[in-house]
Amino acid sequence: MRFILFTEGGTLRGETHHRRHHDLIEEAKLAEEMGFYGWGTSEHHFYNELATVSQPPVMFGAVAVQTHRMKLRYMSRLVSAIHPILVAEQTTSTDILSNGRVELAVARGNTLLQLDAFGVPLEETKGRAEEALELIVRAISDPSFSHEGRYWGSIPERQLTPSGVQEPHPPLFKIAQSVDSARDARRRGLGLITSDMYFGWDALQSYLDAYNDVPDEEVDPVGRFATKSAAAMSITCRCAKTNDLALEAAERDMTMFAQVIINDLYAQLAERDSGDYGHFAPVAELRDRIDDPEWLRDCGPTMMIGDPEHVVRKIQRIKEMGADEIILRIDNGSHEELMSTIEHLGRYVIPYFNNPSGVLRDTVIGMLPGDPRQTPSYEATAKAGVVA
Numbered sequence: 175m176r177f178i179l180f181t182e183g184g185t186l187r188g189e190t191h192h193r194r195h196h197d198l199i200e201e202a203k204l205a206e207e208m209g210f211y212g213w214g215t216s217e218h219h220f221y222n223e224l225a226t227v228s229q230p231p232v233m234f235g236a237v238a239v240q241t242h243r244m245k246l247r248y249m250s251r252l253v254s255a256i257h258p259i260l261v262a263e264q265t266t267s268t269d270i271l272s273n274g275r276v277e278l279a280v281a282r283g284n285t286l287l288q289l290d291a292f293g294v295p296l297e298e299t300k301g302r303a304e305e306a307l308e309l310i311v312r313a314i315s316d317p318s319f320s321h322e323g324r325y326w327g328s329i330p331e332r333q334l335t336p337s338g339v340q341e342p343h344p345p346l347f348k349i350a351q352s353v354d355s356a357r358d359a360r361r362r363g364l365g366l367i368t369s370d371m372y373f374g375w376d377a378l379q380s381y382l383d384a385y386n387d388v389p390d391e392e393v394d395p396v397g398r399f400a401t402k403s404a405a406a407m408s409i410t411c412r413c414a415k416t417n418d419l420a421l422e423a424a425e426r427d428m429t430m431f432a433q434v435i436i437n438d439l440y441a442q443l444a445e446r447d448s449g450d451y452g453h454f455a456p457v458a459e460l461r462d463r464i465d466d467p468e469w470l471r472d473c474g475p476t477m478m479i480g481d482p483e484h485v486v487r488k489i490q491r492i493k494e495m496g497a498d499e500i501i502l503r504i505d506n507g508s509h510e511e512l513m514s515t516i517e518h519l520g521r522y523v524i525p526y527f528n529n530p531s532g533v534l535r536d537t538v539i540g541m542l543p544g545d546p547r548q549t550p551s552y553e554a555t556a557k558a559g560v561v562a
Contacts, residue, residue: 175489175527176211176499179516180249180407182218182225183233184427184506191226195233197509202237204513205244208520209528211499212245212277213237217252219288224434224506231264238272246272249367249501250279250349253306254299255292258326259334261306262313266338274339279347279367280307301325307346311397315342342398347405356381360388363395365403367501370435372460374474375491378406382496405499406492408478409435410470412507413518417480423515424479425467427506432464478502482522489527 181201185194202213215233218225227233234246246268251261269276282303283289294302302325309326312319313334321329338344347365350356359366366385371378385404393400409431412424463469471477475492478485478500489500502519504512525533 175493175497176405177209177519177524177527178212178214178245178247178249178405178499178501179205179210180501180503181213181215181227181505182503183215183227184224185222185226186506186508187223194226194509197512198227198233199236199240200509201504201512201516202244203240204516205520206241208516209524210244210516210520212247213241214247214249214277214279214501216249216281217256218285219252220291221287224430231268234268234276235271238268238275241272241275244275245277246275247277247347248279249347250281252283252288253280253310254282254302255289255294258306258309259313259329262310262334263336265310265344266314266334266336269338269340269344270336272339276338276340277345277347278310278343279349279365280310281349284351298325307396311343311346314338314344315398345401345403346397347401347403350381350385353380353384357384357388360385360402361392361394363393363397363400365401365405367405367407369407370409371406371474371476372432372435375495378475378492379495382406386496403498404496405501406475406495406497407501407503409476409503410506411478411485411502411504411515411519412511413478413480413482413485413515413523415481415518417484420479420481420484421467421471423507423511424471424477428467428470428477428479429465430506432460432470482518485519485523486526489523493527 179202181198183194183198185191198215205213215227215230216225217227217230219228230248230251234248238246248265253261265276265278280303282299283294289296289299305323305325309321309323312321318331318333320331345365346363347367348355348359349367349369350359351369356366356368366381368378368381382404410424410428412420414420414423471479475488478488492500504515
């Protein structure tokens with residue numbers, strides 16, 4: 175199971191974007207020390223508080239030169255609005271600075287705050303994003319490229335500069351927010367990243383099944399090779415000594431994020447567009463739950479909040495459902511609080527998946543391998559009546 179730290183530069187009121195951006199670098203450095211496989215941030219514009227990294231290539235350059243091992247994943251680029259040649263150039267530039275550790279995820283965009291400002295009609299986002307990705311792949315992979323398209327116009331033959339480290343290009347991923355989109359990701363040879371699974375475990379399972387069940391013969395990569403990886407994203411993660419402490423640390427982020435995502439974002443999309451964004455319509459039914467932190471914590475895989483035992487059990491369930499990666503959004507809190515979560519995960523959670531034989535456990539002499547009492551949460555859950 176690969177662990178990826180995800181941040182969007184959420185900035186607390188009373189702090190500055192200046193301080194928060196420097197904190198992100200320190201959090202990335204600790205994540206590498208604690209055994210995370212990767213780090214990433216997304217591209218968002220005009221959010222003053224919840225998501226403040228509007229120029230991810232700048233942040234990626236800074237993190238690239240301060241780390242040595244972790245993968246650095248753009249998660250994701252707004253390719254329906256940003257010119258694909260710029261995205262290609264920025265990707266190869268940070269690939270150079272990281273010595274070949276960059277990965278690229280793309281998204282069509284799902285916020286009117288951004289799409290309206292860039293003048294991108296909702297009905298064009300899918301076509302613009304698909305055309306952009308194809309152009310990005312050619313620009314990065316081929317000795318020279320040209321383009322004739324509907325959305326990105328006519329581009330005469332050019333050679334991309336600079337050339338990246340990875341050949342033919344970095345691994346490619348896609349944010350999927352519907353079952354059809356998850357299936358499409360696999361058919362196009364893209365890694366899958368799920369998001370915002372407020373509808374619970376069954377919803378996540380349907381996404382993972384749609385992706386993993388596509389036969390190999392149906393895969394026609396948009397890139398020069400297929401990336402096969404299924405990631406489940408937890409949009410709020412806090413890990414602390416006790417479940418109560420974790421919930422206390424997470425409450426502000428949980429409710430703020432739910433307000434933005436459920437009430438201000440997806441419901442508005444569904445109201446304006448019943449076509450490609452029509453699958454967001456049922457989210458409006460959750461509007462009365464956005465101020466209920468206990469429901470938000472327990473509604474499914476979208477929240478990863480608790481002590482290490484709780485987090486291990488939840489991630490193990492996601493792994494058994496067919497995910498290869500867990501993406502943990504650790505953001506929108508104090509720097510000290512976020513660093514504490516990263517350290518708890520690195521000390522007490524990641525080793526159970528990456529170095530299980532090295533974890534000191536309570537054992538019973540003569541216990542057979544696989545005995546449920548060997549799981550890290552057996553004692554606590556047995557007392558609670560969870561384990562039969």
